[in-house]
Amino acid sequence: MRTLIPLAALILAAAPAVADTFEKVKIDAGASLFDTDCRRCHATDATDPSYGPPLENVLYRAAGSIEDYDYSIALEASGIVWTPAALRAWMEDNDGFMPGTKMRHVGIKDRTVQDFILAYLTSISTRDNTAIDQ
Ligand code: HEC
Numbered sequence: 001m002r003t004l005i006p007l008a009a010l011i012l013a014a015a016p017a018v019a020d021t022f023e024k025v026k027i028d029a030g031a032s033l034f035d036t037d038c039r040r041c042h043a044t045d046a047t048d049p050s051y052g053p054p055l056e057n058v059l060y061r062a063a064g065s066i067e068d069y070d071y072s073i074a075l076e077a078s079g080i081v082w083t084p085a086a087l088r089a090w091m092e093d094n095d096g097f098m099p100g101t102k103m104r105h106v107g108i109k110d111r112t113v114q115d116f117i118l119a120y121l122t123s124i125s126t127r128d129n130t131a132i133d134q
Contacts, residue, residue: 023119030120033113037106044124052103058082059125074100081129087121088114 034044043050053069060083064076078098080086089097091108108114 026116026119027123030116030118030123033117034120037108038117041103055121056124057127057129058087059084059122060129061125062129072100072102074098075102084118084122087118091117 034042038055041050041052042055044054044056053066053071060081063078063080063082063086064071075098082090086097088111091106091114093105093107094103095101095105108117
């Protein structure tokens with residue numbers, strides 16, 4: 001018993017570290033995928049010029065809500081919020097999900113790839129949009 005307690009304590013202490021490492025791996029993988037699939041059109045810093053709207057703080061942001069960005073009518077009028085599920089549907093088939101959007105079709109159907117990109121988008125969403133009355 002004497003040896004079991006410190007061991008249990010060690011396992012408990014290590015568990016969050018493993019979870020953190022796994023999350024970091026997902027974020028890094030997501031960053032690479034984002035660089036390949038999204039970054040040519042999306043800056044992640046609102047002060048950088050980009051063809052698509054900036055995606056920092058996109059999680060739980062109201063769709064079409066970047067002030068100076070010239071959205072399609074479809075996106076601006078959609079009334080949706082960028083939940084993880086909405087972002088998945090968007091990555092999977094954006095123009096099927098929202099006919100009339102001006103974003104060129106992306107078809108990321110692999111759930112793991114979606115997971116990684118979502119982890120990255122979450123990591124660059126430091127503002128709590130759920131606290132904003134939209
Ligand atoms: C070829 C350029 C292009 C690529 C590649 C691209 N996008 Fe977009 N994206 C756009 C444009 C343009 C819009 C604005 C669409 C509209 O107004 O209908 C947009 C809009 C969005 C929005 C809505 C943001 C808001 O403010 O409401 C999200 C979320 C998004 N893109 C995510 C992604 C992700 C994730 C990827 C990579 C998997 C990606 N996009 C790849 C051009 C692109």
